Amino acid sequence: MPDADRLIYDLKGLKCPLPVLKTRKRMKTLAPGALIIVETTDPLAIIDIPHFCNEDGHSLEQSEPMGTGHRFVIRKKA
Template sequence: MDRLDLRGLKCPLPALKTKKALAGLAAGSVVEIACTDPMAAIDIPHLVAESGDALEASDRAGDVLTFRIRKR
């Protein structure tokens, strides 16, 4: 599983970097995204829904949002 640390980046960078990471993955691959931008709680699930990929899990621990995404 790939991990992408986007903590400290502000909108729209977490969504843009997530999109770029997903574009480089093979079908069925999983990436875990960690970020601190509160807008990512809206932006990343929306991006995943638009791309057809699967948001397998999302979590918040303090100010860190974590998303687990499987490439379609």
């Protein structure tokens, strides 16, 4: 994905429930169909972020481990 088409939201160091709460707040500012990359070190994020996407209707495009955390690529619902 080209750099111009993505927003990296660094939430490393935050603990549950902050990664989901901050992601939800940021998603409200994005245009429908926009992509956001959320990076977190919270071990519960691998449960919480997919659940958040499912609840709010966003598409979890990708989920992958990275270093000491996890990276999620989320597409805002149209």
